[in-house]
Amino acid sequence: MRRSVVRWLVLLLIALPLGTVILFPTLWRCLTIAHASNFKAVQVGTRALYISADASPRQRDVLLTHLQVASERIRRFWGNQQGQAVIIYCPTQEQYSLYCSGGEGAGCSLGMPWGASFLVLGPEGNSPDVMAHELCHDELFARLGWLTVKQQVPQWFNEGLALMVDYRFSNGNSTPRERFLIYDAEWNYRARGPQGLSPQVMPVISSLESTRDFFYGDYGRVMLAYLTAGREVSRWLATVGPTALPRLMTGLSEGGAFATVYQYARDKKAGTLQKNVPPANHPTH
Secondary structure, eight states: OHHHHHHHHHHHHHHHHHHHHHHOHHHHHHHTGGGOTTEEEEEETTEEEEEETTSOHHHHHHHHHHHHHHHHHHHHHHSSOOOOOEEEEOOSHHHHHHHSGGGOSSEEEEEOTTSOEEEEEOGGGOSHHHHHHHHHHHHHHHHHOHHHHHHTSOHHHHHHHHHTSOTTSSOTTOOHHHHHHHHHHHHHHHHHOGGGOOOOOOOOGGGOOSHHHHTOSOHHHHHHHHHHHHHHHHHHHHHHOTTHHHHHHHHHHTTOOHHHHHHHHHHHHHHHHTTTSOOOSSOOO
16 A cells, blocks of 8 residues: 555656646746756845846846836835745747746746746836836735635736836826826726727726636737726725735735725725725726
């Protein structure tokens, strides 16, 4: 009996890495990035950064500067930085597609059930906005763990939260209320039909729960999903104040349901701030 169990364990240990290579080649490349001869390892504080040999000296210098700016945004927003994701920079689209499945977007985040995480940056990812966005995903992962993020946190909140440190959609110097008003104005502009065009069908929060739901459709539809998520999260933060995010993390860490903890924080502050923040024009989760 013991020999049979040992035999099955050995077979499992062999099958798991082989299965990973076959089914998830991009993931396997990330897991083995330390052994990739075409990447140079750079240590930034306690974080490992792997820069492609194809990157020019200027690209490497700019990358390190942008990472410092992005990390400072994370520390200001979260209070500190706990994420330790390995960062992989690929300056060409061809190389980026080898480490990020599909090769879409400027960057992508990968979190493992056992705690390891990776941020892959593509040609358009050498930007403080993209880096801060992906680092924010990693902060959520570091604080809550893979299982809680996957099972409890809706994708619209994960993406909307990342937009709060990503200034491609808003002004970095805005107050929480001003940021919400920017998102709200753009959301209503598109919903009513810009420049005499037909109104766009704006997704509602309840339709953006899963990763598949959020990123479903063409580029234009995904941008509307980002706008809707940013509008809701910016409204929540403007309503509940800066202490709500730590309370939400604590509630989720203690096993609370996202909808309950999120709604409680919003309702708790709504009475005192509702005059300053206009109500949303669509139902929220």
